[in-house]
Amino acid sequence: MKMIGLLAASFRGCVWLLALLVLPVVAADTVKIGMTFPNTGRYKNLGIDQARGALLAIDEINAAGGVLGKPLELLLSASGRKGKEQEHVSELVNAGVSMAFGSSLQPQATATAAANANLLYFDTLFHSPGDRIQRPTVFYASYDAWMAAKTLAFYINQSLGGKKMFYITSDSTGGLMTEQILRKFTHTTDLSVHGQSLTRFPGPRRKEFIAAVEQARDDGAEVLVLVQAGDDLAKALQVIHELGLTTALKIVAPNMTLSVARAVGADMLEGVIATVPWSWQVAKDYRYGDGVRFTEAYVARYETNPSALAATAYSLVWHYQRVAEEAGTLDSRTLAKRLEGLTFTGLKDPQSWRRFDHLSVQSVYVVTGKPREQVMQGSLREDYFRVVSNIAGQIIVPTEKEVAERAWE
Structure with a gap:
């Protein structure tokens, strides 16, 4: 008999308890939802943020009566490693989950496994449009590389147009695709002018970033684009800071997260230009009432600010509850x-689920890092960014024609 782990959390401060309690598969007294994520190694924090957001929503929903009269329960499997995507989804399905969210190091494999199992599945991570599959029960909750690049291009073309750019890119499908899309929209396709250095994926070494940054400096670059993610982006920013080039180069990071900001600190983020789908600063600056209330509840429970991933998970769980109640069923189709x-x-x-590819059409925000002294004034010292612009989702999503023609390739 398949077994699965139950996710449990301590809600005091930043203490996180991941208790793998062995449960039998069959239990009909709760509505089970599952979470997929890399639960080992350098990407495990992505799961922690999502679980925190989901658990906050679950507590609120259960206090209000649950889903179709039953309490919600969050499950995860014990196999979140690369190459285990099918097993991961199978364990959740065998445990009786009616919906799952998250992602993996091989997002297409996870989404395909969910679709084959007729499981309603929401991919929550930043992705390249080429990573999407079009299946009836698979939805994409995050913005993609095309949306980030087009949003950045509006800002770069207006504020940094004509400057010499250099790309330090993860040598992965997603990294190369993101670079290609950004070059397209910023008119920097000539590699003889706007250079490039590739870093291995996964696990780029520090010396690769040193060599790449030095190449950009020697090439006379004025704008340095870091097409990196997670720990790799943090490592690149640290190298730039150590080489004393933080102010000499204008730094652009298409995909910025709160965990990266925390890892590098305010000194390395000042002036960095990035995109985000949501942040607690966005909620505050734009006076999104539900976003502000969520932030306050999250801080009260976890004593830290929520990331965009935490917000996405929270929103999806509530969204699922409302749609299920309106439909009167948990049937995925x-x-x-x-x-x-x-x-x-x-x-x-407002955002919407596009009919033909199930992408979330949503606004994307351009942010820039604040000076350290301003960051330190906040109660949690995490007020890293100010919002400088936002673009509506309808303007930046790839059109149906562009998707059909795979215009990002």
Whole structure:
């Protein structure tokens, strides 16, 4: 008999308890939802943030009566490693989950496994459009590389247009695709002018970043684009700081997260230009009431600010509850049909699920790092960014024609 772990959390400060309690598969007294994520190694914090957001929503929903009269329960499997995507999803399905969210190091494999199992599944991580599959029960909750690049291009073309750019890019499908899209929209396709250095994926070494940054400096670059993610982005920013080039180069990071900001600190973030789909600063600056209330509840429970991933997980769990209640069922196909074309408001302005590819059409925000002294004034010393612009989702999503023609390739 398949076994699965139950996710438990301590809600005091930043203490996180991941208790793998062995449970039998069959239990009908709760509505089970699952989470997929890399639960080992350098990406495990992505799961922690999502679980925290989801558990906060679950507590609120259960206090209000649950889903179709039953309490919600969050499950995860014990196999979140690369190459275990099918096993991961199978364990969740065998445990009786009716919906799952998250991602993996091989997002297409996880989404395909969910689709084959007829499981309603929401991918929550920043991705390249080429990573999406079009299946009836699979939805994409995060913005993608095309949306980030187009949003950045509006800002770069206006504020940094004509400057010499250099790309330090993860040698991965997603990294190369993101660079190609950004070059397209910033008119920097000539590699003889706007250079490039590739770093291995996964696990780039520090010396690779040193060599790449020095190449950019010697090449006379004025703008340095870091097409990196997670710990790799943090490592690149640290190298730039150590080489004393933080102010000499304008730094652009298409995909910034709160965990990266925390890892490098305010000194290395000042002036960095990035995109985010949501942040607690966005909720505050744009006066999104539900976003502000979520932030306050999250800080009260975990004594730290929520990341965009935490906000996405929180929103999805509540969204699932509302759609299931309206439909009167947990059937994946029925709920997926109701979601197609649906406009909803989570923790920011309205967004919608596009019918043909199930992408969340949503606003994306350009942010820039604040000076250290301003960051230190905040109560949690995490007020890293100020919002400088935002672009509506309808303007920045790839069109149906562009998707059909795979315009990012």
